[in-house]
Ligand SMILES: Nc1nc2c(ncn2[C@@H]2O[C@H](COP(=O)(O)OP(=O)(O)OP(=O)(O)O)[C@@H](O)[C@H]2O)c(=O)[nH]1
């Protein structure tokens with residue numbers, strides 16, 4: 001293995017480091033202090049033999065610069081995704097897969113970003129005269145992308161979210177942001193529907209809230225029962241929409 005190959009590598013496995021250790025001492029990093037979990041370390045030096053096995057698994061080499069990160073307990077790191085690839089019979093070192101662990105880690109961070117979002121922050125109300133509005137406000141065709149908690153498989157479709165304000169309104173985009181916030185977590189469609197409705201009720205105190213979600217579940221289409229194109233419809237009606245039949249009929253008509 002020559003220097004160029006190593007300098008172009010973005011990740012070195014434990015096996016690579018044994019090779020690297022002997023002929024290329026100028027690239028071996030010195031670890032004298034154990035870093036706090038998640039802290040990056042950069043440097044050049046010697047004595048990789050002091051590194052623990054886990055530490056060696058997290059050494060990175062990029063354009064001649066060696067960096068190391070230790071995984072936080074909650075992190076599913078590159079080595080974990082490589083293990084997953086091996087477990088399905090793949091070679092994580094083959095050309096098409098070398099960047100896959102990092103790519104997949106970024107993708108999952110995006111798909112699960114909702115755990116870091118706070119509905120209260122999203123649902124900031126504003127006073128601009130619209131607070132006198134006392135009819136239903138309905139946003140339809142809000143895209144839903146989520147993952148079922150049973151199989152980690154995608155389910156996706158559209159949501160309709162409406163409310164009957166009582167002195168507080170929010171920016172229309174915030175209804176879409178609220179859907180995204182709960183959809184970007186592991187879900188069942190029923191809970192997703194209720195969480196959106198409950199959150200609106202809690203933070204806006206409107207007279208009524210209605211949420212309807214229509215989704216296709218990949219866990220039901222690509223495997224299992226294997227029926228393509230079925231749509232699951234769930235709804236949550238709170239406040240006046242639960243008790244007032246005329247109000248409910250109006251919401252359903254607007255939602256169509
Ligand atoms: N209620 C509900 N069920 C869901 C949702 N997403 C997936 N499921 C179902 O979760 C169930 C899990 O059932 P299990 O019997 O534990 O798992 P399984 O053997 O993989 O089930 P099959 O999919 O029928 O093969 C399946 O019936 C899925 O269709 C959802 O959003 N809501």
Ligand SMILES: [Zn+2]
Pocket residue numbers: 148149150151152153217219220
């Ligand atoms: Zn599923």
